Amino acid sequence: MYAEIIAVGSELLTPDRVDTNSLYLTEQLNTLGVEVRRKSVVGDDRALLAEEVRRAVQRSEIVILSGGLGPTEDDVTRDAVADALGRQLIFSAELLEALTARFARLNRKMADNNKRQTFLLEGAEALPNARGTAPGQWLETDSAVVMLLPGPPHELKAIFADDCLPRLAKRLPPQAIRTRFLRVAGMGESDLDQMISPIYKPYANPMTTILAGAGDIQIHLRARGSNAAEAEALLDEVAPRIEELLGERVYSRDGASLETVVGRMLRARGATVSVAESCTGGLLGERITNVAGSSDYFVGGFLAYTDRLKVNLLGVEAGMLALHTSVSEETAKAMAAGARARTGSTYAIAVTGEAGPESATGAPVGTVIVGMAGPDGDPHAERYTLFGDRNGIRARAAQWALDYFRRRM
Amino acid sequence: MYAEIIAVGSELLTPDRVDTNSLYLTEQLNTLGVEVRRKSVVGDDRALLAEEVRRAVQRSEIVILSGGLGPTEDDVTRDAVADALGRQLIFSAELLEALTARFARLNRKMADNNKRQTFLLEGAEALPNARGTAPGQWLETDSAVVMLLPGPPHELKAIFADDCLPRLAKRLPPQAIRTRFLRVAGMGESDLDQMISPIYKPYANPMTTILAGAGDIQIHLRARGSNAAEAEALLDEVAPRIEELLGERVYSRDGASLETVVGRMLRARGATVSVAESCTGGLLGERITNVAGSSDYFVGGFLAYTDRLKVNLLGVEAGMLALHTSVSEETAKAMAAGARARTGSTYAIAVTGEAGPESATGAPVGTVIVGMAGPDGDPHAERYTLFGDRNGIRARAAQWALDYFRRRM
Numbered sequence: 001m002y003a004e005i006i007a008v009g010s011e012l013l014t015p016d017r018v019d020t021n022s023l024y025l026t027e028q029l030n031t032l033g034v035e036v037r038r039k040s041v042v043g044d045d046r047a048l049l050a051e052e053v054r055r056a057v058q059r060s061e062i063v064i065l066s067g068g069l070g071p072t073e074d075d076v077t078r079d080a081v082a083d084a085l086g087r088q089l090i091f092s093a094e095l096l097e098a099l100t101a102r103f104a105r106l107n108r109k110m111a112d113n114n115k116r117q118t119f120l121l122e123g124a125e126a127l128p129n130a131r132g133t134a135p136g137q138w139l140e141t142d143s144a145v146v147m148l149l150p151g152p153p154h155e156l157k158a159i160f161a162d163d164c165l166p167r168l169a170k171r172l173p174p175q176a177i178r179t180r181f182l183r184v185a186g187m188g189e190s191d192l193d194q195m196i197s198p199i200y201k202p203y204a205n206p207m208t209t210i211l212a213g214a215g216d217i218q219i220h221l222r223a224r225g226s227n228a229a230e231a232e233a234l235l236d237e238v239a240p241r242i243e244e245l246l247g248e249r250v251y252s253r254d255g256a257s258l259e260t261v262v263g264r265m266l267r268a269r270g271a272t273v274s275v276a277e278s279c280t281g282g283l284l285g286e287r288i289t290n291v292a293g294s295s296d297y298f299v300g301g302f303l304a305y306t307d308r309l310k311v312n313l314l315g316v317e318a319g320m321l322a323l324h325t326s327v328s329e330e331t332a333k334a335m336a337a338g339a340r341a342r343t344g345s346t347y348a349i350a351v352t353g354e355a356g357p358e359s360a361t362g363a364p365v366g367t368v369i370v371g372m373a374g375p376d377g378d379p380h381a382e383r384y385t386l387f388g389d390r391n392g393i394r395a396r397a398a399q400w401a402l403d404y405f406r407r408r409m
Numbered sequence: 410m411y412a413e414i415i416a417v418g419s420e421l422l423t424p425d426r427v428d429t430n431s432l433y434l435t436e437q438l439n440t441l442g443v444e445v446r447r448k449s450v451v452g453d454d455r456a457l458l459a460e461e462v463r464r465a466v467q468r469s470e471i472v473i474l475s476g477g478l479g480p481t482e483d484d485v486t487r488d489a490v491a492d493a494l495g496r497q498l499i500f501s502a503e504l505l506e507a508l509t510a511r512f513a514r515l516n517r518k519m520a521d522n523n524k525r526q527t528f529l530l531e532g533a534e535a536l537p538n539a540r541g542t543a544p545g546q547w548l549e550t551d552s553a554v555v556m557l558l559p560g561p562p563h564e565l566k567a568i569f570a571d572d573c574l575p576r577l578a579k580r581l582p583p584q585a586i587r588t589r590f591l592r593v594a595g596m597g598e599s600d601l602d603q604m605i606s607p608i609y610k611p612y613a614n615p616m617t618t619i620l621a622g623a624g625d626i627q628i629h630l631r632a633r634g635s636n637a638a639e640a641e642a643l644l645d646e647v648a649p650r651i652e653e654l655l656g657e658r659v660y661s662r663d664g665a666s667l668e669t670v671v672g673r674m675l676r677a678r679g680a681t682v683s684v685a686e687s688c689t690g691g692l693l694g695e696r697i698t699n700v701a702g703s704s705d706y707f708v709g710g711f712l713a714y715t716d717r718l719k720v721n722l723l724g725v726e727a728g729m730l731a732l733h734t735s736v737s738e739e740t741a742k743a744m745a746a747g748a749r750a751r752t753g754s755t756y757a758i759a760v761t762g763e764a765g766p767e768s769a770t771g772a773p774v775g776t777v778i779v780g781m782a783g784p785d786g787d788p789h790a791e792r793y794t795l796f797g798d799r800n801g802i803r804a805r806a807a808q809w810a811l812d813y814f815r816r817r818m
Contacts, residue, residue: 011447013435013446013447014435014439014447014599014618015432015433015435015436015439016432016618018428018429019427020427023425023427024422026422026423030423030424035422036422036455037422037451037452037454038422038449038450038451038452038457038461039421039422039449039450040447040448041446041447041448041449042446043446043447048446048447048468051464052447055460059457082627089719110655114570134449145512158604211422211425216803217723220425247452273722275691275711275712277691277694280695280698280714281691281692281694281695281697281698281703281707282684282686282690282691282692282695282696282698282704283691283695284691285686285690285691285694285712285714286689286690286691286692287691288690289689289690289691289714289803290690290799290800290803292765292799294690295714295715295769298690298714299714299715299717299718300711300712300714300715300718300722300795301691301711301712301720302709302710302711302712303691303694303709303710303711303712304709305698305704305707305708305709306704306708306709308708308753309708309709309752312751312752313709313711313751318650325549326595342721342722343721343722345719346718356701357701360704362524367650377504384515390699390701391699394698394699399687403718405633
């Protein structure tokens with residue numbers, strides 16, 4: 001069974017807006033085993049939209065329209081679908097009553113043109129919209145189900161989840177979808193794909209998707225079976241082999257971010273951490289503190305951007321800096337040790353490197369050193385060569401630093 | 410004249426991917442005075458795509474396809490367009506030679522199926538692709554121009570800019586587009602829109618678009634005239650009135666980011682800055698240092714997340730902290746003064762506040778205090794009430810801090 005999604009609205013044909021409702025709808029349809037075969041965006045043009053709907057219902061069993069249900073003349077979805085299907089729009093006293101009550105409740109005067117929102121396609125069911133004035137509509141024709149949904153995402157999602165999904169599920173053969181979700185750090189996307197594609201490529205079910213950004217990789221596996229056990233069994237055939245191959249590079253199986261995982265580890269030990277940042281300029285601290293409750297384990301730290309501050313704030317020895325430069329294992333270790341001593345934290349993480357566009361120390365742009373100090377043993381450090389532009393390198397540097405800390409803690 | 414854009418690829422029909430090429434293409438087409446009337450996404454389905462193209466060329470004068478030009482069986486764009494227009498695909502010895510040379514240059518063996526990429530639609534011109542193996546194609550039919558472009562954005566953009574725009578410009582009536590671009594800080598989007606909409610609403614030309622995120626607002630004005638002077642005159646009717654009304658809230662007229670503007674001001678004075686961050690946890694430093702060359706004026710600073718570190722690292726007085734709490738003007742001023750004294754910077758910016766989800770000090774979540782210390786006069790501070798979730802408040806706090814610093818410096 002196939003679906004088509006039509007987004008309506010001239011604003012979605014400008015350079016600044018993209019239709020995202022279809023991503024949500026696709027995700028939900030996929031869980032029912034329905035594939036989206038076509039998506040389109042049409043402006044507020046009744047004739048063009050009517051043509052679009054006419055073709056869609058000929059081709060596909062499910063047609064979902066979003067947007068164009070407002071009260072103004074620009075809102076053409078109701079009329080266009082009526083034209084396409086040769087159906088009348090019928091006034092609903094019930095909808096008018098609900099709309100009038102809504103305006104009364106909000107102490108607002110209902111404009112005359114809101115009455116446009118009280119017309120239903122002949123044969124359609126109204127789908128109540130608790131969050132806005134435009135009710136959705138559900139219409140079954142001989143060949144297709146047609147849904148009219150409002151454009152604002154929170155209205156669309158609520159109506160689709162509450163009223164459309166259950167109706168669709170009843171019309172479709174029972175099936176179960178189960179997913180696994182792995183998050184991976186410390187390697188690039190193409191290296192990862194090369195490594196694991198021999199495992200997942202032979203399988204269309206589960207379907208494997210890899211999403212990556214700045215050194216953070218998400219692997220989604222989605223299996224479809226006639227029941228939950230069957231779907232789980234399909235996942236068990238593939239997911240554990242991927243996990244085993246990736247080993248400790250997998251940092252989370254529940255969707256938690258790397259900074260959340262690091263926070264959980266610190267909390268579990270009753271430990272605290274501080275940072276000493278050079279090339280990341282605050283990004284590492286920002287990552288750690290974007291987790292609610294991070295004040296339980298993050299004490300603070302230093303942005304030692306210049307050599308002088310590395311010496312003055314962190315106690316890095318000037319002679320050592322002159323000898324090894326700021327982009328060295330020695331400096332990263334001294335920065336970590338200094339942050340730990342000066343903040344009294346259990347652990348400290350240091351990052352120093354060349355984010356570009358030019359190198360100040362002679363080390364190639366992309367060279368990043370992560371240092372760590374803790375209660376056991378001497379400070380230690382590792383050198384990485386990272387890719388990207390300035391912000392790409394900085395983002396990867398923070399990611400690699402968190403991951404180094406996770407693996408060594 | 411109207412355009413349609415068709416994105417090809419089954420991966421664009423998953424919940425994780427969105428077609429962004431069409432945004433770039435729309436922007437470019439708009440500069441030529443061409444509106445996009447319809448966009449669609451079709452999977453790797455030759456028959457469905459052929460139907461799509463057949464309708465598009467009947468309706469619109471410009472049809473652009475992106476994607477589906479790769480070497481595999483899944484890449485159906487060439488075949489589908491040939492089907493739709495009733496044209497043959499013709500082998501091009503020239504394209505084969507260029508492709509062979511490309512593989513030789515990269516020291517890679519050309520696979521047999523790459524030969525699929527050496528076929529041109531009857532009557533089409535090849536558009537060379539310096540960044541990939543798939544050449545674009547430009548085809549003029551009786552009623553429409555059809556462009557086939559590769560899907561990877563950097564390939565598509567280069568080919569469109571180099572080969573399609575000039576060809577399109579020749580076919581269209583001469584017109585000039587001129588734009589103005591204002592960036593605004595220190596206010597919310599709806600306040601701004603309420604303030605300036607009486608000015609821009611009456612004008613369809615120039616067209617005004619407002620984009621906003623986390624307290625950073627961009628106002629785009631785009632005017633269209635038959636020549637540059639006419640377009641400029643249209644802008645001069647609207648833009649100065651908006652600028653005057655917004656006054657010092659406008660921080661940039663050339664697209665520069667707030668941190669870039671602040672950096673320019675510091676550089677112009679030969680001054681340096683340091684930071685003392687609490688609730689932003691590094692975000693302020695990260696913003697300042699994401700500008701290349703920021704090491705000329707940013708020395709570093711402190712992440713004083715806990716009260717203890719505010720005392721130990723920044724010299725904030727413990728008694729004052731106990732009296733006023735960490736979320737107070739007094740603390741923000743003391744943090745700024747401490748950072749300035751300890752780093753030796755010309756200026757220092759401090760941020761402290763409650764980002765939530767819970768309040769540690771009793772101050773309502775969203776309370777943020779920005780402090781500043783400099784060479785002239787006493788440290789000073791300002792209190793803000795910011796909206797959003799934890800990350801929204803943090804992002805706005807960094808933005809408001811930079812803007813406070815800009816206005817007071």
